[in-house]
Amino acid sequence: MIDVRLQLSVSDARRRFDLDIAFATDAPFIALYGPSGAGKSLTLQAMAGLLPVRAGHVRLDGRTLLDTAAGVCLPPEARGVGYLFQQYALFPHLSVRDNIAFGLTSWRRRLAPEDAARVDALIESFGLGAMARSRPATLSGGQQQRVALARALACRPQVLLLDEPFAALHTTLRRELRAELRDLQRRLGIPAVIVSHDPDDVMALADEVFMLDGGGLQQSLRAGDPDLRAALERRS
Template sequence: MRIHVDIAMTMESKGRRFELASQFSFMEERLALFGPSGSGKSLTLHAIAGLLTPDNGVIRLNGDTLFDANAGINLPARARRVGFMFQDYALFPHLSLRRNVTFGLTRWGRPISPAQAREVDEMLELFGLAEVQHNLPGQLSGGQKQRAALARILVLRPRILLLDEPFSALDAPLKAVMRAELKRVLERFNIPLILVTHDPAEVDDFAQAVVLYRAGTVVGAWTRAEMAAAGQSLEACLATAFQEE
């Protein structure tokens, strides 16, 4: 994966002003955006996905320009072919698990093709969801909801997976299970990952490179190899994001 982000934006809400300046470039397949809550990690992820528009800057993925303010390029989210999973999974509460998974495959209400239906069947089997595929999201466990959200993304064959605090809503035992599940998915689909987290254990588990955020600004960006070569521990690097202003 080649990812280049150099964006800036100003957001105002309820009399408060937040300025984001996010810059990093990596070739690694698995990247973590790490820092305290409200430091700009999720805003950056939304900008990569095309869910919000920066004021200026560029975003490039594998040589393709997703956003370039000066050139007037701003690909719509669907055209970017990125898989985005929200913190709350964003499943449609009135649709069955199966219809949630197939939702992105539909066009203007047309039914999916037999080949697509077989892909959905395979995805439900892979995630252990076949037996509950007709249940509504409110009838699913936390782990089943997360698996459904992942299945809905992966059936579209995205070129990158963007996860925003994917384990924050889970208790400790289920969190460990779902981390192992995600590792299995990444290996099976061989898909790059950008993970937003404030949990050092998740960085340790998944990231080949880490971007540190504090108060809307990137305060450090390293690969694991660069940390090792400099004699820096992962723990020391991550602590930078939580230093006092």
């Protein structure tokens, strides 16, 4: 069960944006859908602990990650969240293997044997063995996405957050990687939240869709609802 209630504001010298959203679901794969500027990515960032929240809570399977009323606010590294950024945020100076291992290391210690084994297993699982020593700049867009996804999974997250993961990919590769991602999520059995403004992403992946606009939740629909495709196209 994912249970989210968030109120926050972000602003600069020119504008202010207020996010006020609440949803709860036991769907294994959910989508936050809406136009650019609707508040989708802000929601993910707040769930991950990357933004300050004025009021609200984030609960995952009964575990409280954030509860402003109770004074609970776990730091990002303690939330058990795997985060796939829109531009993947790979470190250009690190190899594929070191990128995947990054969240398991610190400046004080080397990679533990069990963590090294996990990194090797992820490299094998994602078909990255031949490029394990390569730098991100030498990889294709699909390969970079696989590296970023493997890194997000290295810390054994309890939830996977995906911010426009297919935005930089061409149509054929998007279709292939959607199928891979859906299969991976089912095999791992961890809930996933994807941000998208592409109806095809949502139709292929989501069990439940929360439609956002203007910083608020406008509608929610389940997969299989006959009105889903039309609702997505109206709000695209």
